[in-house]
Each structure stands twice: as structure tokens, then as C-alpha cells.
Amino acid sequence: MTDIRAHLDALPGVDPRAPLLEVRDLHVEFRTRDGVARAVNGVDLRLNPGETLAVLGESGCGKSVTAQAIMGILDTPPGHVTRGEVRYRGVDLLRLPEADRRKVRANRIAMVFQDALSALNPVYTVGFQLAEQFRMHRGMSRKDAKQRAVELLDQVRIPDARRRVDDYPHQFSGGMRQRVMIAMALALDPEVLIADEPTTALDVTVQAQIMNLLAELQQQRGMGLMLITHDMGVVATVADRIAVMYAGKVVEEAPVHDIYARPAHAYTQALLESIPRLDLKGRPLNVIRGLPPALTDIPSGCAFHPRCTYAREICRLEPPPAYRIAPQRIASCHFVREVLGV
Amino acid sequence: MSDVVLETRDLVKHFPISKGVVLKTQVGAVRAVDGVNLQLRRGETLGIVGESGCGKSTLAKLLVGLEKPTRGEIQVRGDDLTRLTGTALRRARRNIQMVMQDPYTSLNPRMTVGDIIGEPFDIHPDAVPGYGKARAVRDLLDIVGLNPDHINRYPHQFSGGQRQRIGIARALALRPEIIVCDEPVSALDVSIQGQVINLLESLQRELGLSYVFIAHDLSVVRHISDRVAVMYLGKIVETGNDVAIYDQPTHPYTQALLSAVPVPDPRLRGHRDQIMLEGDVPSPADPPSGCRFRTRCWKAQPHCADQEPRLELRQRSSHPSACHYAEPRITTRHY
Incomplete structure (x- = not known):
């Protein structure tokens, strides 16, 4: 476990005093048959530890593409980052070898997606999918990893976690599935959590539960939270700062x-x-x-x-x-x- | 006052759950709509709110005859839609049309806008105005704020908001008195939502339409509705005018629902009395006995499991509320 941490801390250019996450002059375009779609045209953002930054905008404003570029999960092709920097503690992730970037992902920066049903793999149990991270990134045994998965489900307050760990995604309700997604994102203790419309598909009473859970977990861990949303009510309820796109x-x-x-x-x-x-x-x-x-x-x-x-x-x-x-x-x-x- | 244009009585829709392939046996039923009584008056908008699975979309389909009710009556101008057949049913249906939620899937991509809006006239040839179908379609495009010259374009050439206008034009074609709008703006961005809502309101004024407006966005429903009905697991739990429902709700579910809506005003953060409901909505295939909300209700008593509360006026509620312990809750303003 400490290996990866030490490795990440020793990445060339890591500066503990540098901003947690900083996006500078980011440009992303999609080369399609209908021409070049300029989805992101010079975005600057900065996220501090413990802070909630809301990225607010309507469909097509480039907010999700920005998140994907930060995470390094842009569909390429057709998507291309044509200019800019994404710096985590001073290190430009866009210029990092894929192997290192993969370690930053999940260990330091994690993401929660809008639609948990399509983000989770339907043919594996949620326990397996959670445990996989511990086995891959932490080299844990199956048994220990599963134990950690149960603890995580418990932390996101899924009732009866020990039994539910063996259930498949479709056996969970929408709200519970989103909790599983959050557990998965938080598994490796990231410092940055990017949540892309995490409650848009949910009903308001469930949305309130999930937003409260996110706020609580963020506070416990001092994470920086980048919340991507179009909902001005949600923003007013949880954000510290807002970037309108x-x-x-x-x-x-x-x-x-x-x-x-x-x-x-x-x-x-x-x-x-x-x-x-x-x-x-x-x-x-x-x-x-x-x-x-x-x-x-x-x-x-x-x-x-x-x-x-x-x-x-x-x-x-x-x-x-x-x-x-x-x-x-x-x-x-x-x-x-x-x-x-x- | 007999200006009621639409009324349902004990409307029920159960979807059977069957088991077996060859020898199918019914093992249960999803009680999507389970005894709904509502009234819609001329020129009025009745908002219906509730969370997913509460039966609001099934209710919409029942009202326009896209689903056959298991039981109950739908009275439109004195005719019970559930009993009509053949020509009489077709004529009666003209009067109640629908605008669907998703403007991307509710328009046939292979038909031109002119064909989509004109299709109701093909089904009801005697409803074509004297000046001809083509002119009628152009007029309809104009009414909903689209360029009549775009009559030969296809749906993909329009934006989401414009497509929803096409859906509205199609619903208006047969000059109905009633339009059922099932989440008409929830697929649209905020900046476009307002345009469609303003259009619906001005059409209502000009044409004297009555709307059943189904949505999960409570602020949109408040804006457009004269009266509001709150649904939970197939039943209406509270109904009243917009002030009654939003400012003096007496059913615990309505109170929780309103308190969960995030308010776009950061000054209210931490000053709102938020009710956190535990867990999820139970399955409509196996709803709780008695009051269906009791499993998530903080006021529930043993009595609630035995006796189902009726939707009626209560001692401490100025409007019908289906709770044995209905009473207003002093809260900070929700809107």
C-alpha cells in the first residue's frame, strides 16, 4: 500500500505546497464528420483541499468533457486535448506516462458518474468490483479486499452490507447504486473527488440523502470536491465556489x-x-x-x-x-x- | 358549477406479474395506479407531482386512453371513456391529447414535421378544417412559435425545445379541451424550459385549455398549476391549491418532499428544516398495508398499518390529506 503512495509522492515535479488541482487553459475538441466540435475552449479551474467547487452549466457547455479530460478518460478519438495543463500538486497529468497516470487516478483523483447503472459492470457483484481496486492497487488478498469492500459499503450506509456485498448492481435501487459508486470512488482515499451530475437521475428525497452523504464524507476526509451539475438548487446547497461554464x-x-x-x-x-x-x-x-x-x-x-x-x-x-x-x-x-x- | 371537463373515479391500473412460459399464472400485480379520484375544471391546470414509480405517468396514459384501466371511470364531458368503443371512443379521444416527456423519442425521425403534426388529421379526417390540412399544419406551427416554412424538415433538424413545440402543435391539432403534459420540460435545459412553459401558459389563455401537468420539478409545477395533487405509490396523498400544498402541507410525505428540494438560495443553507426520509420507496408490487407511506414516516403509529387513511378534509388540514395525523408543520419557506 505504501509503495504506490511513495511512488506518487516521488513523481517528478510533485510539490506538496502546489495547489491540489489546477486546470490551465484547457482545450478539448472532437473531430467529427460534421466538423470540429470545440467542447472546451480555454478552461481555468483550481480546487483546494476540503473545498467544494461547483461547475455549473447547461448541456453542451463542456463541463463533463472538462471532467473527463482531468480524469484522463476522454474518448480518444474523437476527443483530443489540444492545449492546456491539468496539474495535480504541480505535476502536469497530461504529460505523465499512462502507467503513472493510472496510479494517480483512483489513488488521488476519483470520479462518480451520473448513471450508476451503466457505470457499474452488470456481470460482477458490487463486492467484486469494489475489491478489485484493493487487489490491483493495493495488492491485497481476495479475502482482505472483500472485507474492505464490506467496510466501504457500510461507510456509505448501505444497510446489511455484509450480505449486500454479493449482490449485483441491478439488485440495488437507484439511490443505493449511487452509494455503491461513491464507495468505489472513495475506496483508495482520493484527495480529489469529481462528481459528474451525481444526483440528476435520482428523486429529490434520495438526492438529499446522497448530497448529505457526499458532504459528510468530504468533511471527514478533507477531500476537494468538484461537483459538476446544471442544478442551481443543488449548487446553492453545497458549493463553496462556483465556476459557470x-x-x-x-x-x-x-x-x-x-x-x-x-x-x-x-x-x-x-x-x-x-x-x-x-x-x-x-x-x-x-x-x-x-x-x-x-x-x-x-x-x-x-x-x-x-x-x-x-x-x-x-x-x-x-x-x-x-x-x-x-x-x-x-x-x-x-x-x-x-x-x-x- | 358544472365546468368540470375531466373527472376520474376510483381509477385503478394493475399490471399483472405472471410466472411460467406456457402455463402462465398471475402471481401478483404492480399496483401502478390504485384508486385515483381527480377533477379538472375548464381553463385550469392540475399539477401532479411525485417521485419515480408513484404512478404519475401511468395515470397520464390512462387519461388519454393509451392504457386500459383495471377499474374505474374516466369522465370526459359526461362520457365514460372506459366504456366507449369504436367510433364513439375515437371521437371522445379527440378532446384529450398528450404532450410527451422526451422530444427526442416521441417524434418519428422518418416523418417530416408537417406529417407529424398533420397525422391526427389523417386519423380524424372529419376534424380537418375547411381550409385544408396543409394550411392547418402551417397555422399550428405558427401558433407554437415555429417557422411555418420549416414544414418539410425532419425532427433532427430541430433543437430539444423546438421539438417539444412540435409535440405541442401535434397535441393541439384536433382542438382538444384537455392536454395531458407528462414531464414536458424535464428533458430541457433551464434556459429553454421557461420558453416552453411560457408557451403552454399563453396557449392556455388563448384557447381556454385545461392541463394535467405531470412533473417531478416542484418549482415548475408550482409556477404553472392552479391546483396540485401529490402522489405516492399509486395514490393521491394530498391535494389542494398551490398555496395549500406548498405553504401549508399537512401530509408528512408532502412535507418531506418539499423539504428535500434544494433551494437556489445559499443564504438558506443550514436554516432549513430538512426532513431526511430513510430508505427508498417500497415496491408498488407489494405496497405496505394501511398507509403506504408509513414505512418511511416519522409519525407512524401502529394504527397506520391497520387502517388506510382516506383522502379527505381533516381537523387540522384546510384541504384533503390522506394522513391520520395530518397537520401543518412550521417550516422555513421552501420557495
Whole structure:
């Protein structure tokens, strides 16, 4: 067990003082028959230990692709990381040999997926799938590994774990399956957990259980949690910081309270205003006109300009720079002062 | 007031569970819908909320006649849909149409938009307006905010929101009074959801439609509904106007459901009185005796296992609630 840890600690360039996870200028494109889809166009993110960073955006904004690129599980081809860095404690994972990267994965960075039924292997028991990690990464015996699997299921509060360890994924309910996924991700004590829409497929009462469990486990372990979601309710409930994505870019980044109280980017503002609110009962909802852009044909300048109510000539011509409007706040909008109302 | 356009009485749908291949014997039943009474008035929206497996989609299918009920009545303008057959059934069905959840699978990819929206007229030739089918289809496209010139395009050439508009146009073709919307916006992004909801609301005003609006998103349902019914394991557990259900819920399940909805306001974090339900919804093939919610309920008493609570007005509930111990709970605002 200590072997892998020691090996990872000795990777060239590891700096314990460097940020836990840092993504810089990440570009990902998919080369398809219909042209090149630019899914991620220069994403910068940073995750600190014990922190929950929500990556918020609608379908096609590049949030899941960013996560896949960080994990190194992008479908290649058609997906290609064309530029950028993903640094874990200072080491650029994108330039690491696959064998080392595999050790970082699971041991240091793990992921929970949206659809547990398709993420788990249907022909093996959950116990086998959990134990496999201990046998592969920790060289444990079958018996010890199974014992650890039971402990893990217990930690994610699956009732009667000793018996359920021999069940197959289809024998679990949606919520219980998501617990199994979380157990699997946490098996090797990662420092970073990336959760890609972990509760989207679940009912609200089960969603609440799972989010509470994640928050609790995160606190116990001091993990950095990157929560990828489109749900502004979930974000408001658990996140410390938010990165809002649109057309493959982070358009705004801010602490959770600031963003809900006073969004600085026109898209964030429009998104928050489109939530049905009590005072809008009986009146039309605020909507964002038009459609999200096709990734094969992203508008020039600011990608949001065709849908934006603040847009002027400059928005079509020049991509907005990332304005730092407070120590922890960044917004890429030409009219950030107008959006903020200052 | 006899402006009730749709009413169900003790509506039941059990799906048989059978065993054996050649000699099939029924060994049980999934009680998807188990005794639902509801009323829909003219121009009104009745929201139906509940979690997966509560029977809300089966209810939708029963209402439009896509499933045959095991028992019960569906009255549309005085006709019991469950008893009609042949031509009479077909005529009656015109009046109650459906918008489906998934705009990606509910439109035939090999048909043009014009054919999809015009298909109801092929089935009901006498419903074609005097000015002809082509004109009617173009008008329908215009009504739902699509370009009538796109009549020859195929569904894949439209975005999700636009496809849902096509589904709405198809539902409007036969000029129904009632439209059953089964999760019409849950497959759409937030920025697009609002566009479709606004469209549904303006169509309702202009055409005097009544909606049965089924969804799991409680804030969307509150926005659009005049009255709301909460379903759990095939039964309606609480019903009332939107204020009653959202601000003064008296059934423990409704209270738990509302408290579990994450509120998009970080200031409320830690200040909400969240009810954590234990475990999962029991199987509708083997629902608990008495009150079906008792296995997850913090108020449950032995009495709840023996006697099923009826959906009725209670001493401490201003609206019908199917709980022996119905009472309001003082909570922080949910919305």
C-alpha cells in the first residue's frame, strides 16, 4: 500500500505546497464528420483541499468533457486535448506516462458518474468490483479486499452490507447504486473527488440523502470536491465556489454567496432569473432567448452575445477578457459593471 | 358549477406479474395506479407531482386512453371513456391529447414535421378544417412559435425545445379541451424550459385549455398549476391549491418532499428544516398495508398499518390529506 503512495509522492515535479488541482487553459475538441466540435475552449479551474467547487452549466457547455479530460478518460478519438495543463500538486497529468497516470487516478483523483447503472459492470457483484481496486492497487488478498469492500459499503450506509456485498448492481435501487459508486470512488482515499451530475437521475428525497452523504464524507476526509451539475438548487446547497461554464469557457467564477446575490456575468444573471420564483406566479417566466450555440460553430467574440440583452458591437468582435472584480471573483463580460449595476 | 371537463373515479391500473412460459399464472400485480379520484375544471391546470414509480405517468396514459384501466371511470364531458368503443371512443379521444416527456423519442425521425403534426388529421379526417390540412399544419406551427416554412424538415433538424413545440402543435391539432403534459420540460435545459412553459401558459389563455401537468420539478409545477395533487405509490396523498400544498402541507410525505428540494438560495443553507426520509420507496408490487407511506414516516403509529387513511378534509388540514395525523408543520419557506 505504501509503495504506490511513495511512488506518487516521488513523481517528478510533485510539490506538496502546489495547489491540489489546477486546470490551465484547457482545450478539448472532437473531430467529427460534421466538423470540429470545440467542447472546451480555454478552461481555468483550481480546487483546494476540503473545498467544494461547483461547475455549473447547461448541456453542451463542456463541463463533463472538462471532467473527463482531468480524469484522463476522454474518448480518444474523437476527443483530443489540444492545449492546456491539468496539474495535480504541480505535476502536469497530461504529460505523465499512462502507467503513472493510472496510479494517480483512483489513488488521488476519483470520479462518480451520473448513471450508476451503466457505470457499474452488470456481470460482477458490487463486492467484486469494489475489491478489485484493493487487489490491483493495493495488492491485497481476495479475502482482505472483500472485507474492505464490506467496510466501504457500510461507510456509505448501505444497510446489511455484509450480505449486500454479493449482490449485483441491478439488485440495488437507484439511490443505493449511487452509494455503491461513491464507495468505489472513495475506496483508495482520493484527495480529489469529481462528481459528474451525481444526483440528476435520482428523486429529490434520495438526492438529499446522497448530497448529505457526499458532504459528510468530504468533511471527514478533507477531500476537494468538484461537483459538476446544471442544478442551481443543488449548487446553492453545497458549493463553496462556483465556476459557470458557457460554450466551453468559464464565464464567471465566484464564491457561492456572491454569485447568487449579485451575478457579474450576463449569462449567470439570465440563468438565475430563469428559475421559476414565487413572485412570478401568473406571469411569464424570464427566459434566455435563442439556443445554446452549436459547438461546431461558436459565435465570434463573446459566445453568449446572440442571446444577451447587454450585447453591443464589441461583444460580437472581441472575446471579453477575464476581469478580476474581487480577490476571488472573475467574470468574462465586456459589460460586467452594468451587469453588477455599478 | 358544472365546468368540470375531466373527472376520474376510483381509477385503478394493475399490471399483472405472471410466472411460467406456457402455463402462465398471475402471481401478483404492480399496483401502478390504485384508486385515483381527480377533477379538472375548464381553463385550469392540475399539477401532479411525485417521485419515480408513484404512478404519475401511468395515470397520464390512462387519461388519454393509451392504457386500459383495471377499474374505474374516466369522465370526459359526461362520457365514460372506459366504456366507449369504436367510433364513439375515437371521437371522445379527440378532446384529450398528450404532450410527451422526451422530444427526442416521441417524434418519428422518418416523418417530416408537417406529417407529424398533420397525422391526427389523417386519423380524424372529419376534424380537418375547411381550409385544408396543409394550411392547418402551417397555422399550428405558427401558433407554437415555429417557422411555418420549416414544414418539410425532419425532427433532427430541430433543437430539444423546438421539438417539444412540435409535440405541442401535434397535441393541439384536433382542438382538444384537455392536454395531458407528462414531464414536458424535464428533458430541457433551464434556459429553454421557461420558453416552453411560457408557451403552454399563453396557449392556455388563448384557447381556454385545461392541463394535467405531470412533473417531478416542484418549482415548475408550482409556477404553472392552479391546483396540485401529490402522489405516492399509486395514490393521491394530498391535494389542494398551490398555496395549500406548498405553504401549508399537512401530509408528512408532502412535507418531506418539499423539504428535500434544494433551494437556489445559499443564504438558506443550514436554516432549513430538512426532513431526511430513510430508505427508498417500497415496491408498488407489494405496497405496505394501511398507509403506504408509513414505512418511511416519522409519525407512524401502529394504527397506520391497520387502517388506510382516506383522502379527505381533516381537523387540522384546510384541504384533503390522506394522513391520520395530518397537520401543518412550521417550516422555513421552501420557495
